[in-house]
Amino acid sequence: MSDAGHPVAIDAGDAPVRTGSGYPAPFAAQMGERLKRRLGDVFGLTGFGVNLARLGPGARSALRHAHSHEDEFVYILQGAPVLVTDAGETPLRPGMCAGFKAGTGDGHALLNRSSEDVVYLEIGERRDEDTVDYPDVDLKGLSLDGHWTYLHKDGTPY
Structure with missing residues (x-):
């Protein structure tokens, strides 16, 4: 254990x-x-x-979304997901990576259209002022009183 009570190292699968x-x-x-x-x-x-993430066949990482204040990065370890952004669809394979700069409004998501699992690392900032836009659906996300909340785009709660 480290001095803060957290481990120094672990097997990610644990x-x-x-x-x-x-x-x-x-x-x-x-x-x-x-x-x-x-x-x-x-x-x-x-x-x-x-996050070490695994998508089963037919699964998706998220709804297509864009962060206001948080950069994101993904690195594909296994499988062949499709990255969907405003530019269209980009097939990915192990060893490929993608980054998403905060504030661009370009929504992104990974889709697993294959019959095999997809495994990837997902790295992102943690900022209280972040809001998330979901351009394809009536949804937005933000932190209210320290709790993540989902609202309709007109501000009414789900």
Whole structure:
């Protein structure tokens, strides 16, 4: 253990698994079989998050979204996802990576259209002032009183 009570190192496969989605209905069901291991949380990281994510066949990383204040980065370890952005669809393979600069408004998501699992690292900032726009659906996300909240685009709660 480190002096803060967090481990110095772990096997990533031993990190706790988070399944499902925090999205409101009907969006949560659209994620399919999506598992995330919150590696950054294991070490008490607060400035940025690191997730080891697995998408089963037919699953998606998220609804296509764009952050106002948080940069994001993904690195493909296994499988062949399709990256969807405003520019269209880009097939990815192991060893490829993609970055998403905050504030651009260019929504992004990974889709697993294959019959094999997709595994990737997802790294992003953690900023209280961040808001998330979902350009394809009536949804926006933001932190209210320290809790992540989803609203309709007109501001009414789900």
